[in-house]
Amino acid sequence: MTQSFDAAMQAFAPALPLAVGLSGGADSTALLLACARRWPGQVQAIHVHHGLQAAADGFERHCTALCQGLGVPLWVERLDARHAPGQSPEDAARQARYKAFEAVALASQSQIAIKSIAIAQHADDQVETLLLALSRGAGVAGLAAMPARWERAGVVWHRPLLPVAAGDIRSWLRAQEQGWVEDPTNTDERYTRNRIRAQLLPALEAAFPAFRDTFARSASNAAQAAELLEELAQQDLARVGAPPQIAALQGLSRSRQANVLRHWLRQFHHTTPAAAQLGELLDQIAACTTRGHRIHIKVGCGFVVRTGPALDWCDPHVGGL
Numbered sequence: 001m002t003q004s005f006d007a008a009m010q011a012f013a014p015a016l017p018l019a020v021g022l023s024g025g026a027d028s029t030a031l032l033l034a035c036a037r038r039w040p041g042q043v044q045a046i047h048v049h050h051g052l053q054a055a056a057d058g059f060e061r062h063c064t065a066l067c068q069g070l071g072v073p074l075w076v077e078r079l080d081a082r083h084a085p086g087q088s089p090e091d092a093a094r095q096a097r098y099k100a101f102e103a104v105a106l107a108s109q110s111q112i113a114i115k116s117i118a119i120a121q122h123a124d125d126q127v128e129t130l131l132l133a134l135s136r137g138a139g140v141a142g143l144a145a146m147p148a149r150w151e152r153a154g155v156v157w158h159r160p161l162l163p164v165a166a167g168d169i170r171s172w173l174r175a176q177e178q179g180w181v182e183d184p185t186n187t188d189e190r191y192t193r194n195r196i197r198a199q200l201l202p203a204l205e206a207a208f209p210a211f212r213d214t215f216a217r218s219a220s221n222a223a224q225a226a227e228l229l230e231e232l233a234q235q236d237l238a239r240v241g242a243p244p245q246i247a248a249l250q251g252l253s254r255s256r257q258a259n260v261l262r263h264w265l266r267q268f269h270h271t272t273p274a275a276a277q278l279g280e281l282l283d284q285i286a287a288c289t290t291r292g293h294r295i296h297i298k299v300g301c302g303f304v305v306r307t308g309p310a311l312d313w314c315d316p317h318v319g320g321l
Contacts, residue, residue: 002123002212003163005172009034012160014116016042021101022066022074023047024059027120029066029180030173031161035118036070044114048100049078055184062181075104102153118158121146123212124166127204128196130215135192137275144223165212232256233263242268243310246288254282261311269313271300285311 003011012035020032022045035043047063049056060076067074077100105114126145133142148159161169173180189195204211237260240248244264249257258278265271273281277299284295288306295306302315 001163002165002216005030005034005161005164005168008160008162008164009038012118012158014118014158014160015156016116017044017112017114018042018116018118019044019046019075019101019104019114021046021048021097021117021119022063023120023183024062024066024181025120025183026170026173026180027122027161027166029178030169030176031118031120032066032072033070033173033176033178036072040071044073044075044112046075046077046101046104046117048097049076055181059181059183062179075107077104098152102155105153105155114155116156116158118160120161121159122161122164122166122169123216124197124201126162126219127201127212127215128193130219131196131200132192140222140225140229143219144226145219147223163216229259230263233260236260237264237267241310243307243312245310246285246306247309249285249311250288254286257282257285265299265304265313269300269302269315271302271313273299273304 016039018035018039020028020035020043022028022032024047032043032045045063045067047060049060063076064074066072079096079100101117101119105117129145130143133145136142146159146162148162150157185191186194187198189198208214236252236256237244240252240260242264244261249260252260261278261281262273265273277297281295281297281299281304284293284297287293288295293306295304295311297304299313302313304311304313306312
């Protein structure tokens, strides 16, 4: 259920010391301010300077002044977050941020070790993520959207503001008479997420006022389904082997074959097949009734191939089969 900013922060109970991802925008500014007040001396901030726009230096100056006023140590990570060909700018920046946060967490081990990291995504961000997943035809893992808590790189990560609407965060900040910076790209509707924010969220608000709660419930249901599919995939992978034996795969239903193959490719080869690629692979497995049947199907940046009675995966960029 949607909560007030104060209620969400009261429910937040991270292991300390805590680091807060600080962009300088309203959401992260509010999160840092509330955390610094609640746990004085136990909070640090991490600002990532992406180097992607002229306003970035202004973001850093705001973060520096804010942290000085709060008496909060600030880590500034400078990086080149330009996207690779075929990669979205948003995804490139997001991945770069997480890598920067992990680098700070690792560096902190020689000082006051950071045990938790909090980032300021909120209920509107969750809705945008779910709508993006729907627009891309995502499965239940994608529809699960963003978790409120997870572990990565030896640190517990939190999104304590997921139950809070964006407008409520800004209202809380105004009541504190605390300023923030606005990213000029947030109004650029060339970016899909910005079009969702500007065009779809107001329409949803008008048609379905409780959409944040209902969408969050759908995402939670999808997360439970994804967890069950993961458990089933682990059981089936133990049965078919890694690399998967073709005869054992043929003993599973087509849906279970798809589920275990996605799990195998993700866990062992860090790649995810497109729907068309996976469908072609399943067709070839079904047709594989002779020793001479060849399988060689593009998946991600490599290929799924047949080697004797089993499937394997090779990346032509690093050699292999």
